Amino acid sequence: MTHAIETKCGVVALIGAPNAGKSTLTNAIVGEKVSIVTHKVQTTRQRVTGIALHGQTQMILLDTPGIFKPKVRMERAMVEAAFDAAKDADLRLFILDVGGRLDEVFMQETLAMLQSPFIIVLNKIDTVAPEKLLKIATFFKDSKAEKVFMISALKNDGVQDVIHFIANAMPLSPWLYPEDYIADIPERLLAAEITREKLILQLHQELPYETYVETEAFEVFQNGDVKISQVINVAKEGQKAIVLGHKGARVKAIREAAQKELTVVLDRKVHLFLHVKVTENWQEKSDFYHLTGLNYKA
Ligand SMILES: Nc1nc2c(ncn2[C@@H]2O[C@H](COP(=O)(O)OP(=O)(O)OP(=O)(O)O)[C@@H](O)[C@H]2O)c(=O)[nH]1
Ligand SMILES: [Mg+2]
Incomplete structure (x- = not known):
């Protein structure tokens, strides 16, 4: 037996x-x-x-x-x-x-x-x-x-x-995920999180809490490369200037750091595009909550 x-x-x-x-x-x-x-x-x-x-x-x-x-x-x-x-x-x-x-x-x-x-x-x-x-x-x-x-x-x-x-x-149970899984997060959200990490690391003020990153497009090309377009939402016009930095130097550094890590995490060549946008009161908009799985009505 x-x-x-x-x-x-x-x-x-x-x-x-x-x-x-x-x-x-x-x-x-x-x-x-x-x-x-x-x-x-x-x-x-x-x-x-x-x-x-x-x-x-x-x-x-x-x-x-x-x-x-x-x-x-x-x-x-x-x-x-x-x-x-x-x-x-x-x-x-x-x-x-x-x-x-x-x-x-x-x-x-x-x-x-x-x-x-x-x-x-x-x-x-x-x-x-x-x-x-x-x-x-x-x-x-x-x-x-x-x-x-x-x-x-x-x-x-x-x-x-x-x-x-x-x-x-842990209780006796079948595994809920395949053996090689290490995370359960949609790739778009993962990509946004990685950019947000680089953003926080680049900014030194309170600003990080006033920003949120959204992946707008995630396209896989025939050759396997992926193009990711993201929006960095900030709450005010002045914050946009901070994120962009002198002659765009800061957003460039954020882009480069995020692209480098995404290339490793996704195990393919990544072309990352970032746009900084002022979205007043984004914390009061329901989209953000839906995207991240948070409860808007909390
Ligand atoms: N010296 C030291 N630093 C640590 C240790 N564990 C975490 N840190 C640091 O503490 C800071 C916060 O770590 P996180 O893992 O982001 O903490 P968290 O609890 O997830 O934070 P939130 O997501 O903001 O709630 C980072 O700078 C870490 O490197 C540790 O064992 N020793
Ligand atoms: Mg944490």
């Missing part, structure tokens, strides 16, 4: 404050970059699905926008997307930046909202002294967490232990 090998598969939500390192950890678990990362808060705006295999277990990772007190529509939609992901998951990872200011009220409130089972992941341990780490770990001593991990997602320190724990916690 033959036995089929039992496969496991489940959904894991990564939750935490903005900039805690959720996307960095998602990428570290997947082993490839599937979610954009920058030093600025609110980089991730919508749910991003990364997929990783560990032995016979497929782990579907939901990277989410940070949890914070939302003020405007887009922020409400982002926070809602994070909590929705947590609700659907088989396991939750609550990720904290141990190097940052530790807001006890925030931690308590988030813990109170998180359903079980969840684990706590203390990230960026490369930035603090062991005494501070111990103090933080003590804070979670009586929480309902299954376990507290101390890692550096950036330096890939401790990540294997987290992967191991997640894989063990």
Whole structure:
């Protein structure tokens, strides 16, 4: 008699404050970059699905926008997307930046909202002294967490232990994605995200939050090359000048960096075209929400 090998598969939500390192950890678990990362808060705006295999277990990772007190529509939609992901998951990872200011009220409130089972992941341990780490770990001593991990997602320190724990916690199930899948994101949205990452990295003001990138055309030519046309929407005329830069130098640098990465990610020659457009109040327009899968009515 033959036995089929039992496969496991489940959904894991990564939750935490903005900039805690959720996307960095998602990428570290997947082993490839599937979610954009920058030093600025609110980089991730919508749910991003990364997929990783560990032995016979497929782990579907939901990277989410940070949890914070939302003020405007887009922020409400982002926070809602994070909590929705947590609700659907088989396991939750609550990720904290141990190097940052530790807001006890925030931690308590988030813990109170998180359903079980969840684990706590203390990230960026490369930035603090062991005494501070111990103090933080003590804070979670009586929480309902299954376990507290101390890692550096950036330096890939401790990540294997987290992967191991997640894989063990997944339920018996067929895999939901083919074996070689590492992400579930439409190519147009992925392309827009990559450009947005380069945009944030090039701009130093508050401006990144006032922009959104939209892929208008994604054409594959006979020879396999792809032409991608995108619009960088900004909220005001003055912001357009900032994105363009002196004689268009900044948008050129953004274009070159994004094109280079897209060529690698899509594994084909990419011709990227960027247009900067003023779209007043884009955060109040429903198109943006439909494109990114956020709830306009949040
Ligand atoms: N030193 C150090 N930096 C880290 C570590 N993990 C992430 N970072 C950095 O922290 C910053 C934020 O990382 P992200 O992964 O974008 O954080 P996030 O939680 O996804 O942020 P949002 O999407 O804005 O909510 C980036 O500059 C990362 O390089 C770590 O273990 N150590
Ligand atoms: Mg992120």
